[in-house]
Amino acid sequence: QVQMVESGGGVVQPGRSLRLSCAASGFTFSKYALHWVRQAPGKGLEWVAVMSYDGNSKNYADSVKGRFTISRDNSKNTLYLQMNSLRAEDTAVYYCARDGSRVVPAAIGCDYWGQGTLVTVSS
Amino acid sequence: DIVMTQSPLSLPVTPGEPASISCRSSQSLLHSNGYKYLDWYMQKPGQSPQLLIYLGSTRASGVPDRFSGSGSGTNFTLKISRVEVEDVGVYYCMQALQTPLTFGPGTKVDIK
Numbered sequence: 551q552v553q554m555v556e557s558g559g560g561v562v563q564p565g566r567s568l569r570l571s572c573a574a575s576g577f578t579f580s581k582y583a584l585h586w587v588r589q590a591p592g593k594g595l596e597w598v599a600v601m602s603y604d605g606n607s608k609n610y611a612d613s614v615k616g617r618f619t620i621s622r623d624n625s626k627n628t629l630y631l632q633m634n635s636l637r638a639e640d641t642a643v644y645y646c647a648r649d650g651s652r653v654v655p656a657a658i659g660c661d662y663w664g665q666g667t668l669v670t671v672s673s
Numbered sequence: 674d675i676v677m678t679q680s681p682l683s684l685p686v687t688p689g690e691p692a693s694i695s696c697r698s699s700q701s702l703l704h705s706n707g708y709k710y711l712d713w714y715m716q717k718p719g720q721s722p723q724l725l726i727y728l729g730s731t732r733a734s735g736v737p738d739r740f741s742g743s744g745s746g747t748n749f750t751l752k753i754s755r756v757e758v759e760d761v762g763v764y765y766c767m768q769a770l771q772t773p774l775t776f777g778p779g780t781k782v783d784i785k
Contacts, residue, residue, distance in 0.1 A: 585774075587722075594763075594765065594776060594777075594778050594779045595714070595716075595722060595765055595767075595776045595779070596776065597767070597773060597774040597775065597776065600772065600774070609772035609773070610772075610773070611773045612674070612773060645721055645722070647722075650727065654769070654772070654774070655710070655769055655770055655771045655772050655774065656704055656706075656708075656710055656769070656770060656771075657710070657769050658712075658727045658728060658731075658769070659712040659714075659724050659727035659733070659767070659769055660712075660714075660722070660724055661724045661727075661733060661734070663721040663722055663723065664721065665721055666721060
């Protein structure tokens with residue numbers, strides 16, 4: 551069955567960096583676009599970034615553009631999120647999610663989600 | 674950016690009764706290909722979100738048929754024909770037409 555497992559979260563000081571990973575299994579990883587979506591404590595969902603199936607297209611939320619970088623390694627079935635210059639407002643549970651399509655936007659939605667990894671930015 | 678709004682933000686429901694959530698977008702979500710790029714997600718307490726509806730009205734795999742989605746270019750509705758206790762959670766609409774993808778604020782559904 552499809553599984554997506556995030557890792558790499560933790561407590562980090564403002565201005566520092568962190569890299570999240572999302573290990574996927576149970577499907578042909580290289581055929582799907584992949585997202586990062588976050589949820590601040592007690593808040594709603596916020597889309598962060600997406601990468602196309604082949605890595606050739608990526609898009610970001612304005613709130614993270616220039617600070618976060620999404621990448622993938624199709625040989626390792628793993629999605630990454632490099633987060634630099636972290637701010638207190640980046641504190642959230644970060645979910646990776648598979649899109650049912652190869653490219654985004656104009657796609658069909660996040661059909662599988664991981665359990666999330668908590669990132670806390672605090673001094 | 675496309676702004677998504679939902680109403681109500683809180684919805685107490687009675688098991689066995691119908692329920693309805695409205696979602697509006699600041700721009701039409703109707704693509705030139707004829708599809709409406711609007712998704713519905715449900716997040717049960719303590720769980721990850723799950724996809725209920727995509728392309729405005731298509732149920733995702735495994736979603737019970739008591740859930741249905743409908744709508745025009747900017748006005749969408751999620752209906753639950755007969756609410757069950759397991760339907761408690763927060764429901765989000767999300768536009769998938771253009772980046773940045775944007776979610777509505779969420780509608781919290783709980784039992785009266």
